[in-house]
Amino acid sequence: MSEGNSAVEEIVEKVESLSTENEPVNDVIDANDANASSSSDKKKKKKKRNKNKKPAQVFENSIGNIYRGVYPEGEFQDYNLKRTTDEEIRADFNLEEAEKTWNKFRKGAEIHRRARKYARENMKPGMTMIEIVEMIENQVREMSGTNDSLKGGMGFPTGVSLNHCAAHYTPNTGDKTVLNYDDVMKVDFGVHVDGYIIDCAFTHTFNDKYDPLLKAVKEATNTGIKTAGIDVRLTDIGEAVEEVMESHEIELDGKIYPIKCIRNLNGHTILNRKIHGGKSIPIVKNGDPTKLEENETIAIETFGSTGKGYVNHGGECSHYMKSWEPPTNANIRLDRARKLMDTIDKNFGTLPFCRRYLDRIGEEKYLLALNSLVKEGLLTEHPPLVDIKGCYTAQYEHTVLLQPTRKEVVSRGDDY
Known part of the structure; x- marks a missing residue:
């Protein structure tokens, strides 16, 4: 009898631990929750404030907040051909x-x-x-x-x-x-x-x-x-x-x-x-x-x-994209072009981008460097x-x- 009770208790504990692990996690953490959790830590250890640190941006209209991670399906259509x-x-x-x-x-x-x-x-x-x-x-x-x-x-x-x-x-x-x-x-x-x-x-x-x-x-x-x-x-x-x-x-x-x-x-x-x-x-x-x-x-x-x-x-031309198969012998002569390529890698990778996007992240006087990257085959332009x-x-x-x-x-x- 006692062995049966202990086995049941063990199963209940496993179920409870699993349910705790599987609790849904919000796509976006509320800034107020983050502040609340950090307030208790201040009593343990006083940290120096960084005056230049900007508060975390809260995206109120984030789709993640609305759907909690599971998004609506599109329109389904049957295939014309029957799979075998x-x-x-x-x-x-x-x-x-x-x-x-x-x-x-x-x-x-x-x-x-x-x-x-x-x-x-x-x-x-x-x-x-x-x-x-x-x-x-x-x-x-x-x-x-x-x-x-x-x-x-x-x-x-x-x-x-x-x-x-x-x-x-x-x-x-x-x-x-x-x-x-x-x-x-x-x-x-x-x-x-x-x-x-x-x-x-x-x-x-x-x-x-x-x-x-x-x-x-x-x-x-x-x-x-x-x-x-x-x-x-x-x-x-x-x-x-x-x-x-x-x-x-x-x-x-x-x-x-x-x-x-x-x-x-x-x-x-x-x-x-x-x-x-x-x-x-x-x-x-x-x-x-x-x-x-x-x-x-x-x-x-x-x-x-x-x-x-x-x-x-x-x-x-306004559209550009990093080449998927760049030439192995590409030679970036301009230091400005090398820096621009690093910026493109960090912000866009192989996703297409435009000149406005470079302006938006603070790039200036980049047109010569951009054209040199196109000439070397590292970028493709799409007029x-x-x-x-x-x-x-x-x-x-x-x-x-x-x-x-x-x-x-x-x-x-x-x-x-």
Whole structure:
């Protein structure tokens, strides 16, 4: 009898210890709690105050405070092709580890949904492009709940490409461009959590005459998402997108324009801290037999145009990124360039950045050094991409997780 009681007591003690270990930990520690715990230590040992030490910043709107670490799932869609066996589904796949990764994507997606909702409600004609991008980026940084740009925040600079410019335009410091009522603006920004990037974009207009263009591109993107899946050939996705996109047309000022796919812009796979993961997902039929694979993360993005449907570089460069495979014989001659490279490593790593981000962290007179790093192949530059002047382009994009039994459109929202 006594042996049975001691065994029961032992089990109870183990259960209580486990429940204590598994108590949830808040993403953000309240500053008041930290002060309360430190006050008792002052009685034991009096420490010298550091007059220059700034109080810890409290992120009141941090997404972590709202969801306590578990974030809402995106939209799930069944694959078009039936997987063959349960063994195939589970092969070489650690579900527990994958769930942790998916949860980080979901946190980034929730931040993206809230930031773009705030932007859509507050963007107005007459605002400068700098005001618009800083409004979005400040929202992302606040909700991410960290000042460490390598742990979370902007996955890449906010693109606000206008009209015939389809992608890769964000204003540099001093840019006085103003948003007008008749502009067609592509809002493309990324959010990352521990390097897991949400890549998601929409097109914003004030004049409803552009609605047919936006509808065509949105439908094409949704078609690409529906078609994509494990073992699906890339060319098949492009063919499906092209068929839907180019079935649309738009009338502008009494003239009918066919809506064309911008054939040299693509979706892509996404790797940790690498926005373009190696596979390009076309938006036209291109004959590429490469197949998508289980556990890949993909960005399905489509671009429509009333112009040629082909883009070239044009305008001042603002986007840069550290090279994933830099040349082994690179020689950084300028001391200023070496210091700038250290700054880039510490603040961005391999995540894309822009010149405004360098200004924000206090870098000055860096353009010569920046260009020398590009010349040596240590950085890549990504100038704006433009179709012919006078035309209009539109973009929609979502991030999709190719899970073993279904795909999750993780960035899906009520807006698109």
